[in-house]
Amino acid sequence: MISDLNFGLPLEYQLMPDWFDAHNIKADTEDKNASLLETLSAYDVKSVLDMTCGTGSQVFHLSKHDFDVIGSDFSPELLKIAREKSKALGKNLSFIDGDMRDIQVGRFDAVITMFNAIGHVSKHxxxxxxxxxxxxxxxGGFYVFDIFNLEAMSDDAIKSLEVVQEKEVGSARFHQHQISQIDHERGLMISTDHYDIHWHDGRREQCQNTFMLQIYTADELKDLLQQSGFAVVKQTELDGSELIDDKSLEILTVAKKLS
Incomplete structure (x- = not known):
C-alpha cells in the first residue's frame, strides 16, 4: 500500500497480527468509539464503510447501534481476526479485502478511516x-477521519506519545517501547518500536521496527479536501472538544462530499 517514500508499517499489521488489539485497543478506545458514534449520528448517517477496519473495533461498535456497516482493510491477517470475532459473537458482518486507495464497495452515507490510518500513505x-x-x-455523504496534528508536535508533545507497555498475548509476553520524532519540514512522524518477546516455552526474541506517518496541519487537510471536492464542515479533537491549532495532538475531521 505504501508508495513514494518507504513509510514502512507497524509490525502488528502483517507479521504480528495477534499483537494488534493489545497495542491498539486501550482504556480510551470505547470513549473514542462513542465520540465517533456521536459524530455520525449528528449527521443522520445510517450506512458506513470503514475503509481501514483492522480487527473491526469501529465496525463492531457501530453495528451494536444499528448502523449498516461494512469493514475493509489491506491486511488479510487482521481481517481474519475480525471475521473470527464476528463469528464468535454470532454476527454476520462483512469484512472485505481491499486497499483504501482503490477499493469499490458501494455508496454509503459515510466513509471512515480512523486512528491515523491515512498517515500510512504519502500526500500523493x-x-x-x-x-x-x-x-x-x-x-452529500461524509468522510470522517483523524490524524495527528503537525502544528502541535512540539518536543514535549512527542515525548508524551512515548509508549511503554507489557502484555500477555497468546503464548507470549510482549514488552514494547515506542519512541517517535518529527520531521516538520516534510510533515513526517517517525516511530521506532523495540519489542522484547518472552515465549512461554522459554524462547526470547528481540526485534526493532521503524515506520513513518504523514501528518498534517488542520489547514493542510482543508486544502487537500477542497482540491478533491469536499467541504470541511467540522474539525475538533478526537473526543469532540474544541480544536486548538498548536495544542491539540489529534484532529478529527468531518468533510462533506460536494456535488
Whole structure:
C-alpha cells in the first residue's frame, strides 16, 4: 500500500497480527468509539464503510447501534481476526479485502478511516484515497477521519506519545517501547518500536521496527479536501472538544462530499 517514500508499517499489521488489539485497543478506545458514534449520528448517517477496519473495533461498535456497516482493510491477517470475532459473537458482518486507495464497495452515507490510518500513505496517495472515498459516498455523504496534528508536535508533545507497555498475548509476553520524532519540514512522524518477546516455552526474541506517518496541519487537510471536492464542515479533537491549532495532538475531521 505504501508508495513514494518507504513509510514502512507497524509490525502488528502483517507479521504480528495477534499483537494488534493489545497495542491498539486501550482504556480510551470505547470513549473514542462513542465520540465517533456521536459524530455520525449528528449527521443522520445510517450506512458506513470503514475503509481501514483492522480487527473491526469501529465496525463492531457501530453495528451494536444499528448502523449498516461494512469493514475493509489491506491486511488479510487482521481481517481474519475480525471475521473470527464476528463469528464468535454470532454476527454476520462483512469484512472485505481491499486497499483504501482503490477499493469499490458501494455508496454509503459515510466513509471512515480512523486512528491515523491515512498517515500510512504519502500526500500523493492521500489525495488518491480522498478521490476514492468520494466514489464510495452517496451525494452529500461524509468522510470522517483523524490524524495527528503537525502544528502541535512540539518536543514535549512527542515525548508524551512515548509508549511503554507489557502484555500477555497468546503464548507470549510482549514488552514494547515506542519512541517517535518529527520531521516538520516534510510533515513526517517517525516511530521506532523495540519489542522484547518472552515465549512461554522459554524462547526470547528481540526485534526493532521503524515506520513513518504523514501528518498534517488542520489547514493542510482543508486544502487537500477542497482540491478533491469536499467541504470541511467540522474539525475538533478526537473526543469532540474544541480544536486548538498548536495544542491539540489529534484532529478529527468531518468533510462533506460536494456535488
Amino acid at each position: 496517495d492521500f489525495l488518491k484515497t480522498i478521490g476514492n472515498v468520494r466514489n464510495n459516498l452517496k451525494p
